Amino acid sequence: MTAERLLEIDGLTKRFPLPGPPLAARRSVLAVDGVTLTIARGETLGLVGESGSGKTTLGRCVLRLTDPDEGRVRFAGVEVLALRPEGLRRMRRRMQIVFQEATLSLNPRLTVGAAIREAVELHRLARGSQARPRVVELLAEVGLDGSQYDRYPHQLSGGQRQRVGIARALSVEPEFIVLDEPISNLDVSVAAQVLNLLADLQARHRLTYLLIAHDLAVVRHLAARVAVMYAGRLVELGTAATLYQQPRHPYTASLLAAAPVPDPSAARPRMVLSGEPPKASSATPGCAFHPRCPHPRKDERCVTERPPLREVQPGQWAACHYAETTGEDLRKG
Amino acid sequence: MKPLLAVRDLTTVFSLPGGGVARPVDGVSLDLFPGETLALVGESGSGKTTLALSLLRLIPEPPGHIDPASRVELDGTDILRLEPLALRRVRGGAIGMVFQEPGSSLNPVMTVGAQIVETARLHAGLDRRAARRRAGALLADVGLPDTERRLDQYPHELSGGMQQRVMIAMALAGGPRVLIADEPTTALDVTIQLQILDLLADLKQRLGLAVLLITHDLGVAARVADRVAVMYGGRIVESAPAARLFERPQHPYTEALLRAVPRVDRTGERLPVVRGQPPPATDWPAGCRFHPRCPHAWERCRDAEPGLIAFGEQVSRCWLMDEPGRRTP
Numbered sequence: 001m002t003a004e005r006l007l008e009i010d011g012l013t014k015r016f017p018l019p020g021p022p023l024a025a026r027r028s029v030l031a032v033d034g035v036t037l038t039i040a041r042g043e044t045l046g047l048v049g050e051s052g053s054g055k056t057t058l059g060r061c062v063l064r065l066t067d068p069d070e071g072r073v074r075f076a077g078v079e080v081l082a083l084r085p086e087g088l089r090r091m092r093r094r095m096q097i098v099f100q101e102a103t104l105s106l107n108p109r110l111t112v113g114a115a116i117r118e119a120v121e122l123h124r125l126a127r128g129s130q131a132r133p134r135v136v137e138l139l140a141e142v143g144l145d146g147s148q149y150d151r152y153p154h155q156l157s158g159g160q161r162q163r164v165g166i167a168r169a170l171s172v173e174p175e176f177i178v179l180d181e182p183i184s185n186l187d188v189s190v191a192a193q194v195l196n197l198l199a200d201l202q203a204r205h206r207l208t209y210l211l212i213a214h215d216l217a218v219v220r221h222l223a224a225r226v227a228v229m230y231a232g233r234l235v236e237l238g239t240a241a242t243l244y245q246q247p248r249h250p251y252t253a254s255l256l257a258a259a260p261v262p263d264p265s266a267a268r269p270r271m272v273l274s275g276e277p278p279k280a281s282s283a284t285p286g287c288a289f290h291p292r293c294p295h296p297r298k299d300e301r302c303v304t305e306r307p308p309l310r311e312v313q314p315g316q317w318a319a320c321h322y323a324e325t326t327g328e329d330l331r332k333g
Numbered sequence: 334m335k336p337l338l339a340v341r342d343l344t345t346v347f348s349l350p351g352g353g354v355a356r357p358v359d360g361v362s363l364d365l366f367p368g369e370t371l372a373l374v375g376e377s378g379s380g381k382t383t384l385a386l387s388l389l390r391l392i393p394e395p396p397g398h399i400d401p402a403s404r405v406e407l408d409g410t411d412i413l414r415l416e417p418l419a420l421r422r423v424r425g426g427a428i429g430m431v432f433q434e435p436g437s438s439l440n441p442v443m444t445v446g447a448q449i450v451e452t453a454r455l456h457a458g459l460d461r462r463a464a465r466r467r468a469g470a471l472l473a474d475v476g477l478p479d480t481e482r483r484l485d486q487y488p489h490e491l492s493g494g495m496q497q498r499v500m501i502a503m504a505l506a507g508g509p510r511v512l513i514a515d516e517p518t519t520a521l522d523v524t525i526q527l528q529i530l531d532l533l534a535d536l537k538q539r540l541g542l543a544v545l546l547i548t549h550d551l552g553v554a555a556r557v558a559d560r561v562a563v564m565y566g567g568r569i570v571e572s573a574p575a576a577r578l579f580e581r582p583q584h585p586y587t588e589a590l591l592r593a594v595p596r597v598d599r600t601g602e603r604l605p606v607v608r609g610q611p612p613p614a615t616d617w618p619a620g621c622r623f624h625p626r627c628p629h630a631w632e633r634c635r636d637a638e639p640g641l642i643a644f645g646e647q648v649s650r651c652w653l654m655d656e657p658g659r660r661t662p
Binding site for chain 2: 014050051125157159166187188189190191192193195196199213214216218220221240254255256258259260261262263264265266272273274276277
């Protein structure tokens with residue numbers, strides 16, 4: 001595959017200082033811990049993790065909504081982290097974000113039309129009398145009709161608000177969109193509509209997505225490749241086809257087993273993880289997952305030696321010393 | 334077997350500021366048996382949470398009121414007709430409740446122990462020392478080890494999963510026979526969600542509880558429910574033993590919901606969607622409340638609302654039960 005690499009993330013690290021007394025040596029939280037990833041143009045990469053895994057921080061660092069401490073981000077060959085304000089402003093036309101809570105990201109005192117128009121005019125994509133028809137066109141793209149133009153966010157349903165958030169992101173004709181939990185607050189029937197809409201828009205505009213989600217099910221419907229994060233680290237990366245069939249990291253296997261499926265007869269491994277994800281402050285020299293790991297081969301090495309992300313089989317990487325035998329006991333049993 | 338909790342024609346009405354009324358729960362009947370988990374499944378606006386609150390008369394009155402013809406019988410006693418003192422004894426006593434957001438249901442300025450002790454003293458009539466022992470035992474029961482230390486912690490010192498365990502311990506402190514859990518795992522991560530669902534299933538088994546689990550998540554229902562009831566438009570539209578409902582849903586709404594859920598065990602095909610939006614409680618559609626969104630609807634569905642039509646242990650509020658030939662492929 002020689003697809004163009006649109007986004008390259010290399011060794012990205014972000015620390016947040018912990019609150020403490022002034023002037024004392026501040027301890028910090030490693031929210032993102034040396035993540036390396038690439039996304040090809042036109043691709044959807046799913047990024048999955050539970051709360052505190054660092055997935056949202058990673059998405060924000062890529063767009064420089066948060067400045068990372070270490071690492072590189074290249075977008076179409078441009079070093080994003082080196083951009084000055086003017087260059088960053090131009091870059092933001094090419095990279096957009098759709099937030100989880102459309103309610104919070106929309107200004108409650110701006111009508112839907114004004115909110116989208118603001119973005120269109122800021123980037124000088126349409127002006128004056130051309131702005132309104134362009135906004136109506138964008139509303140149509142996301143399945144809303146022109147009558148929504150003069151409405152306020154609170155007059156819309158959750159699904160409609162999320163569509164407005166998507167229209168706003170589309171308004172600057174971006175190449176790349178970070179979708180940060182785009183359906184996690186929506187009802188099932190509405191969520192399915194939004195997922196299908198995202199798929200349609202991607203095909204129509206050849207968009208590239210980084211789809212952030214807390215569960216593997218949502219990602220399965222859009223993403224060809226999936227990355228799993230735990231405690232700030234990338235623990236598995238692979239094509240959807242292999243990762244769902246044969247997860248190589250025990251955490252991915254546990255997430256798959258825990259995912260609720262509306263079918264009591266579905267044959268699924270019964271695996272209840274004990275404990276909770278670590279506080280990111282309690283950095284361990286070994287594998288961050290080892291205190292909860294159900295892998296039968298877990299040993300001293302997992303406590304002392306950090307497993308690198310390595311290719312376990314073609315197209316599938318996992319950060320586990322014993323990735324080759326992950327799930328073996330489950331498949332046998 | 335007699336149901337422990339029998340709900341008959343429960344209707345909850347809210348007066349709106351503009352003069353209209355909303356009927357979020359509209360003539361719901363259901364039975365809950367000891368030792369079973371009944372999952373009540375619905376999307377937002379279906380009426381499931383108003384139903385849960387109405388069972389214990391926890392809706393604000395006014396603007397709300399429960400229609401006088403409604404009955405909620407716990408072992409033959411109608412809760413809706415209890416005097417205030419007796420009602421308080423049922424709430425947190427015979428019927429325990431667990432809510433979605435443990436963080437906002439727990440008192441932030443009281444230790445975990447003090448909150449459980451309060452419930453244990455109120456409902457079980459224990460003295461302070463016995464109540465503290467009981468609180469410790471309850472924390473161990475809900476899988477919070479190191480109980481002595483936990484009792485003296487404040488809610489903010491606990492993770493979301495631990496807070497939900499504390500909520501469950503509080504719900505158990507009054508020695509309930511019925512546990513109503515309203516979206517108990519919605520705010521939790523999946524691996525923690527599974528721990529809490531397992532805990533609920535285990536408690537049901539050990540204590541012989543009757544559990545009413547309210548959830549929007551069909552996957553959660555599939556994991557723990559013995560029976561499932563689906564709500565739409567303030568009504569129960571289908572109910573059946575869990576295995577039966579998931580294998581052969583009869584109501585087109587249930588069917589559509591099941592198909593619209595993204596699943597880890599299905600590949601990325603396009604999700605079949607239900608067109609349109611759920612109706613508002615101020616304006617339920619005439620006829621079958623699902624007919625404007627139903628792919629099978631015909632005149633009869635617009636003209637008259639079907640009752641719950643039974644097929645074995647499965648009931649569905651749909652004319653297709655009468656005229657299966659009308660089902661469009």
